[in-house]
Every structure is written in structure tokens, then in C-alpha cells.
Amino acid sequence: MLLKVDNVHKSYRHTSSWLTSNHQSQHVLKNITFEIADKEIVGLVGESGSGKSTLARILMQLERADSGCLFFMKKEIELTKKLADKKFYQNCQIVFQNHLSALNPSWKVLNILLEPLLNLNLFEKKAHLDQISYMLNKFHLNNDLLERYPHQLSGGERQRVNLLRSILLQPKLLICDEVVSNLDVIVQKDIIDLLKKINQEMNMAILFISHDLHAVQYFCDRLLVMKNGEIIDQQARNDDNSFSFSHPYSQKLFSSIMIADPANRQKK
Numbered sequence: 001m002l003l004k005v006d007n008v009h010k011s012y013r014h015t016s017s018w019l020t021s022n023h024q025s026q027h028v029l030k031n032i033t034f035e036i037a038d039k040e041i042v043g044l045v046g047e048s049g050s051g052k053s054t055l056a057r058i059l060m061q062l063e064r065a066d067s068g069c070l071f072f073m074k075k076e077i078e079l080t081k082k083l084a085d086k087k088f089y090q091n092c093q094i095v096f097q098n099h100l101s102a103l104n105p106s107w108k109v110l111n112i113l114l115e116p117l118l119n120l121n122l123f124e125k126k127a128h129l130d131q132i133s134y135m136l137n138k139f140h141l142n143n144d145l146l147e148r149y150p151h152q153l154s155g156g157e158r159q160r161v162n163l164l165r166s167i168l169l170q171p172k173l174l175i176c177d178e179v180v181s182n183l184d185v186i187v188q189k190d191i192i193d194l195l196k197k198i199n200q201e202m203n204m205a206i207l208f209i210s211h212d213l214h215a216v217q218y219f220c221d222r223l224l225v226m227k228n229g230e231i232i233d234q235q236a237r238n239d240d241n242s243f244s245f246s247h248p249y250s251q252k253l254f255s256s257i258m259i260a261d262p263a264n265r266q267k268k
């Protein structure tokens with residue numbers, strides 16, 4: 001097992017009135033427990049506000065949980081304590097939706113791609129340059145992009161650079177938080193197919209957080225469904241490629257896309 005997440009809870013305190021300074025607590029993650037195997041692609045879906053991004057930030061130890069721990073590559077990490085070490089970030093990377101703000105606007109793409117590699121002192125600079133050039137090709141990006149700034153790239157190119165920056169570290173787990181949102185459908189499919197290829201070639205597990213129910217069904221081996229801070233359903237893909245959900249909420253969620261899908265409407 002690559003990752004085991006055990007009993008994570010998180011609450012936020014909100015000031016309910018600026019006049020009285022009353023505080024209210026919102027329990028956004030409740031008893032989150034799940035596992036991801038080596039090389040597995042797991043989708044995480046759920047309505048807006050159900051806690052998906054909070055969970056991702058806590059797994060990356062960008063913020064602390066109230067309780068819970070994870071086991072990553074057999075090492076136990078207390079999620080209520082200090083931030084992760086370099087070794088953790090080398091093996092577990094996250095990519096967010098907002099590719100424009102994720103990339104330093106005053107750096108050329110080459111420096112953006114080089115920086116995390118040099119930070120982790122992984123190899124010699126020459127080896128990095130060879131690796132970058134090889135991977136650019138795989139990502140269908142031209143070498144001349146290296147000399148450009150992020151604002152000189154299209155949205156799809158920027159998100160590919162953003163993903164490439166994390167993938168160059170060859171992590172064992174990549175967390176993708178809405179990485180294909182706001183891109184046109186052709187670019188979305190290109191990026192998902194690219195991730196699939198990388199998953200197979202580099203044996204990299206992926207936690208794919210998305211609102212796009214078509215994309216998760218196309219891409220993922222197993223799906224986790226969140227509602228009000230809880231994982232209410234976990235289903236692996238059936239032999240016939242479909243998913244059979246057991247919770248009424250997930251059944252309703254996924255049946256709504258069957259109805260919304262124009263291909264299905266025509267069949268009726």
C-alpha cells in the first residue's frame with residue numbers, strides 16, 4: 001500500500017458576527033479513511049464545499065488536521081504536527097487548478113522546471129536539462145517554450161508545464177486538484193491521456209480530484225465520493241468498465257450525468 005489515510009478530522013472556526021465576535025465551528029472533514037495502492041488512479045468527487053481541497057491540503061501537510069495520520073511509503077506521519085520533510089515532497093506532489101498563479105510570472109519556463117529539481121539536489125544540472133527536453137517531448141510541448149514566460153503560453157500549455165514541474169520529480173503519488181477544469185474538452189482529454197501514459201510508464205499513483213464525472217469515469221480505477229466532509233462511497237471499476245455505487249447519493253450523482261449526456265438522450 002502506497003498511502004493509507006487514517007481517521008482525519010478537520011474543523012474551521014468562523015466568526016459568526018463581527019459585532020459579537022461569536023465563533024462557530026464547521027466540521028469539514030469527518031473520519032476520512034482510505035487507501036491508495038502503488039500505481040493506482042483514484043478519483044475523488046463530491047459537490048462543491050464537500051471538503052475535497054481541504055483534504056488535499058491536509059494530505060500535503062500544507063495545513064494541519066485536528067486529528068488523524070497517514071502512512072506514506074510505510075512511514076507514519078502525524079497530520080496534527082509539523083510539516084513534511086523534503087523527502088515527502090519529492091515522493092508526493094500536488095498540482096492545483098490555477099496554473100497561472102502556480103507559475104512564477106517573472107521566470108522563464110526553463111527556470112520554472114529546473115527550480116524544484118535543483119532544490120531537491122536530485123541530479124546534475126546537465127541531467128536535468130536532458131530530462132526536461134525528453135519530457136517536454138512526451139508532453140507535446142515545443143523546446144522553444146523554455147525561453148517563454150507563463151503569460152506567453154496558452155492555458156493548456158501552462159497546465160502542462162505545471163504538471164511537468166511536479167512529474168519531473170518522479171513522485172510516487174501525484175495529487176491533481178481540478179487540473180483540467182477551465183480547459184477546453186480537447187485539451188482536457190489530451191492532459192488526461194498524458195497522465196494515464198505517465199501513470200503507466202512511471203508507475204506513479206494519482207489522486208484525481210474533479211467535478212467532471214465523465215473525466216473521472218474515463219480515467220480512474222477507483223472512485224471515492226465525498227458528501228458533507230465524509231467519504232460516503234468507495235467503488236472500484238467493474239470488469240465491464242462501469243462503476244456500481246452503493247450509496248443513494250452517488251447513485252443519484254452519477255445517474256444525473258447519464259441523463260445529461262446527449263448520447264444517452266438520443267437513445268431514449
Ligand SMILES: Nc1ncnc2c1ncn2[C@@H]1O[C@H](COP(=O)(O)OP(=O)(O)OP(=O)(O)O)[C@@H](O)[C@H]1O
Pocket residue numbers: 012013028046047048049050051052053054055
Ligand atoms: N481556510 C479556510 N478557512 C475556513 N473555512 C474554509 C477554509 N477552507 C475551506 N473552508 C470551508 O470548508 C468547506 C470545504 O471546502 P473545500 O474547498 O475543501 O471544498 P471542495 O469540496 O474542495 O469544494 P470545491 O469543489 O468547490 O472546490 C467549505 O465550506 C469552505 O467554505
